Structures are given as structure tokens and as C-alpha cells.
Amino acid sequence: MAANMSVQNIQGSPWSLQGPWRRVAYVGLYEAIAIVAATAGLSALSGQGAAHSGVVAVVSSAIAICWNVVWNHLFEMWEARQATRGRGIGRRIAHAIGMEGGLVFMLVPLFAWWFKVSLWEALVMDIGLLLFFLVYTFVFNWSFDRIFGLPRSAQ
Numbered sequence: 001m002a003a004n005m006s007v008q009n010i011q012g013s014p015w016s017l018q019g020p021w022r023r024v025a026y027v028g029l030y031e032a033i034a035i036v037a038a039t040a041g042l043s044a045l046s047g048q049g050a051a052h053s054g055v056v057a058v059v060s061s062a063i064a065i066c067w068n069v070v071w072n073h074l075f076e077m078w079e080a081r082q083a084t085r086g087r088g089i090g091r092r093i094a095h096a097i098g099m100e101g102g103l104v105f106m107l108v109p110l111f112a113w114w115f116k117v118s119l120w121e122a123l124v125m126d127i128g129l130l131l132f133f134l135v136y137t138f139v140f141n142w143s144f145d146r147i148f149g150l151p152r153s154a155q
Contacts (some may be wrong), residue, residue, distance in 0.1 A: 026068075027143070033140070034136070045128050079091070095132050104123075109122070
């Protein structure tokens with residue numbers, strides 16, 4: 001039997017966050033971990049040092065922060081109109097694919113330019129990171145909701 005990964009109602013939690021503070025906490029925690037992981041991954045995938053890869057990881061993080069704010073706003077607007085409340089596995093997968101899919105279009109040209117590689121090589125690098133980040137995004141979002149409760153849009 002599959003485990004129930006839906007987070008229903010954790011409103012009694014002293015850690016419950018809503019509104020802008022929820023987004024600030026989410027983005028800050030997510031991107032801090034992401035910069036460390038992306039630096040290591042890009043360094044390994046490009047053969048360049050951590051300092052060189054770290055710069056593009058920070059720039060990628062800034063791009064991801066902007067996209068994250070836009071994507072989560074759009075996703076929560078859509079989610080608020082849905083009859084089914086909560087965030088089951090299907091909704092979480094859709095959220096992760098939308099977030100990471102949007103980043104592919106923004107980051108591949110950046111990687112090609114920064115690492116002086118072809119768009120194809122940059123895409124391969126991004127796919128490596130994408131595979132990591134699809135899992136990371138899913139686990140992070142599920143964990144974040146378990147700790148801080150669901151946003152109002154999912155209640």
C-alpha cells in the first residue's frame with residue numbers, strides 16, 4: 001500500500017506560516033540548500049572548480065527565486081479554484097514539473113555561456129541538475145508543508 005503523503009491540516013502547529021512570510025521562509029530555505037547542491041553538481045558536471053560553479057549557482061538561484069515567486073503565485077491561484085483541497089501526490093508532481101520545467105528554458109543558455117559549452121552540453125548539465133531538483137523540490141515542498149502547515153489555498 002502506498003503511504004499517504006497528503007498533508008491535511010496542521011493548523012495547530014506553532015510553526016504555521018501564511019501569506020508573504022510563508023513565501024519568504026520557503027524561498028530562503030529552498031535556495032540556501034539549492035546553492036550548495038548546485039555548486040557541487042555544476043562543479044562535478046562541468047569539471048570546473050567550486051568557485052567558478054558557485055557564481056553561476058548564485059545567479060541561477062536569483063533566477064530561480066524570481067521564477068519561484070511567479071510560479072507559486074500562479075500555482076496557488078489555480079489551486080484555490082480546484083474542488084479538491086489538499087496537496088496529494090499528483091498535485092505535488094505537477095508543481096515540481098512546472099517549477100523545474102520553467103527553469104530549463106532560463107538556465108540552459110546561461111550555462112552554455114558561463115561554461116563555454118554548446119547548448120546541447122548545457123542541456124545535459126541542466127538535465128543532471130533537473131533530475132536532482134525534481135526529487136529535491138518534491139521532498140522539500142512536502143517537508144515544508146509538514147513543518148509549516150498547508151497554505152490557505154490548499155486548505
